Amino acid sequence: MLSKxxxxxxxxxxxxxxxxxxxxxxxxxxxxxENISQKFLESILLTLRKTGFLGSKKGKGGGYYLIKEPKDxxxxxxxxxxxxxxxxxxxxxxxxxxxxxxCPDEDSCSVHKxxxxxxxxxxEVFGNNTLADLIS
Amino acid sequence: MLSKxxxxxxxxxxxxxxxxxxxxxxxxxxxxxENISQKFLESILLTLRKTGFLGSKKGKGGGYYLIKEPKDxxxxxxxxxxxxxxxxxxxxxxxxxxxxxxCPDEDSCSVHKxxxxxxxxxxEVFGNNTLADLIS
DNA sequence: AATTAATCTACTAAAACTATAGGGTAAAAG
DNA sequence: CTTTTACCCTATAGTTTTAGTAGATTAATT
Numbered sequence: 001m002l003s004k005x006x007x008x009x010x011x012x013x014x015x016x017x018x019x020x021x022x023x024x025x026x027x028x029x030x031x032x033x034e035n036i037s038q039k040f041l042e043s044i045l046l047t048l049r050k051t052g053f054l055g056s057k058k059g060k061g062g063g064y065y066l067i068k069e070p071k072d073x074x075x076x077x078x079x080x081x082x083x084x085x086x087x088x089x090x091x092x093x094x095x096x097x098x099x100x101x102x103c104p105d106e107d108s109c110s111v112h113k114x115x116x117x118x119x120x121x122x123x124e125v126f127g128n129n130t131l132a133d134l135i136s
Numbered sequence: 137m138l139s140k141x142x143x144x145x146x147x148x149x150x151x152x153x154x155x156x157x158x159x160x161x162x163x164x165x166x167x168x169x170e171n172i173s174q175k176f177l178e179s180i181l182l183t184l185r186k187t188g189f190l191g192s193k194k195g196k197g198g199g200y201y202l203i204k205e206p207k208d209x210x211x212x213x214x215x216x217x218x219x220x221x222x223x224x225x226x227x228x229x230x231x232x233x234x235x236x237x238x239c240p241d242e243d244s245c246s247v248h249k250x251x252x253x254x255x256x257x258x259x260e261v262f263g264n265n266t267l268a269d270l271i272s
Numbered sequence: 273a274a275t276t277a278a279t280c281t282a283c284t285a286a287a288a289c290t291a292t293a294g295g296g297t298a299a300a301a302g
Numbered sequence: 303c304t305t306t307t308a309c310c311c312t313a314t315a316g317t318t319t320t321a322g323t324a325g326a327t328t329a330a331t332t
Contacts, residue, residue, distance in 0.1 A: 002224040004291065007238075007247055014246040026307070035238040040292055046309070059300030062307045075250065088138040102143075102171040110150040110270035111143055114211065117265070121257040129253070134246035140320070162278070176321055182280075194279045195329025 006082040008036045009044045013053065013078065014134045017070040024056070024063030044082075051081045070132035079126055086126065087119040094119075142218040144172045145180045149189065149214065150270045153206040160192070160199030180218075187217045206268035215262055222262065223255040230255075 011034045016025060027045060031038040045064050048054045053073065054064045079086060080095060090098035091106055092115045103109050147170045152161060163181060167174040181200050184190045191203045215222060216231060226234035227242055228251045239245050 001221070001226075002247075002251070003289095007225070010247050010250075011245075024307095028307090035240075037292055039294085040290095042308080043292095043310095049308095056308060057300080058298075058306085058308045060302070060306050062300070064308085085137070089143070090137075104171075108272070109147075110272070111138075111146045113272070114146075114261075114265060114270060115138070117261045118258055121261050122254055125250075125253045125257050129250060134250060136244065136246065136249070139318090160278095164278090173321060175323085178279080179321090192279065193329085194277090194327075196277045196331065198278045198329075200279090 003083060004040075005044055006079070008034065008041055009048060009082040010078065010134065011036070012041060012045060012064075013048070013066075013073075013131055016054070016064065016066045017131050018135055019065075022065045024061065024065045026063040029063070047081065053078070053081070070135065071130050073131040075126040075129040075131070075133075076123065078131070086122055087115065089115045092116050092119050139219060140176075141180055142215070144170070144177055145184060145218040146214070146270065147172070148177060148181060148200075149184070149202075149209075149267055152190070152200065152202045153267050154271055155201075158201045160197065160201050162199040166200070183217065189214070189217070206271065207266050209267040211262040211265040211267070211269075212259065214267070222258055223251065225251045228252045228255050 012030050015030055015034060019025060027042055028038060030036070030045075031041045034041075045054060045056075049056050049064065053067060055067045056062070056064050076086070085093040085096040087093035087096070089100065089111065090096060091100045091103065091109075091112060100106075100109075103112075106112050148166050151166050151170060155161060163178055164174060166172070166181075167177045170177075181190060181192075185192050185200065189203060189209065190200045192198070192200050212222065221229040221232040223229035223232070225236065225247065226232060227236045227239065227245075227248060236242075236245075239248075242248050
């Protein structure tokens with residue numbers, strides 16, 4: 001299941017993407033428009049800024065704004081920042097690899113092979129979509 | 137991320153599938169062979185029995201055994217029983233549909249469309265694999 | 273009939289994670 | 303220097319995960 005953090009993050013990004021100019025939008029406005037707890041959204045936007053998706057401006061007329069063009073923001077990178085590994089098991093993760101403690105041998109693990117297939121198909125979907133594709 | 141319940145369940149199923157006959161295998165043997173906490177595995181096997189994948193036999197010489205042929209057990213049904221919905225968001229789930237509380241309109245939701253793609257590609261992988269395919 | 277080997281059931285609990293709230297700080301604008 | 307906004311830190315209720323404990327039940331064997 002997708003965490004609300006990810007879902008809210010995606011909604012916030014699309015909301016910023018449909019703004020005509022790239023003028024800062026306040027947290028409160030995004031939260032209200034997307035039905036998101038403001039405090040929660042606050043922390044989400046913060047990580048999106050720290051990871052290079054958003055810029056921010058303090059004080060009056062401040063807020064958050066997109067740094068890059070929506071078409072240059074692939075879903076793979078967004079998902080990895082918000083949700084974490086795309087793979088369902090750490091032992092098949094490309095960016096967050098970790099050995100499973102219960103598996104003596106990955107190659108002989110039945111789950112391993114299946115999860116590689118899932119990872120690749122999910123990766124293809126996210127690879128084929130950018131933020132621009134989320135806008136209808 | 138895949139829960140350990142699911143991972144262990146899959147491992148147990150494959151272990152039972154590679155048994156030559158369909159003689160009962162004790163929980164302890166499966167647990168030991170797959171490095172699984174026995175008590176945890178116990179509850180997992182119980183749900184797999186109650187949902188029609190396994191049969192069991194009590195008393196001496198008892199244990200768990202596969203009821204159907206591995207090739208007749210699609211991953212979709214196994215995953216739904218062990219892990220729950222295949223969809224990442226309830227509003228795109230085919231078998232566990234639920235409306236999202238924060239979305240006034242599904243059709244205009246940017247996350248919705250993306251998640252449908254993910255669901256379909258994952259569904260295709262699980263649909264193309266049976267328990268027999270996990271054995272190598 | 274007694275023993276033993278196994279599943280079954282129910283309850284409990286620690287740990288981790290999720291979602292959210294509160295309150296204070298820093299900077300920008302007027 | 304006051305207002306407005308993002309920024310940062312902490313706490314916490316709730317849920318899910320991952321088990322552990324204690325015993326009951328069933329069936330085969332002796």
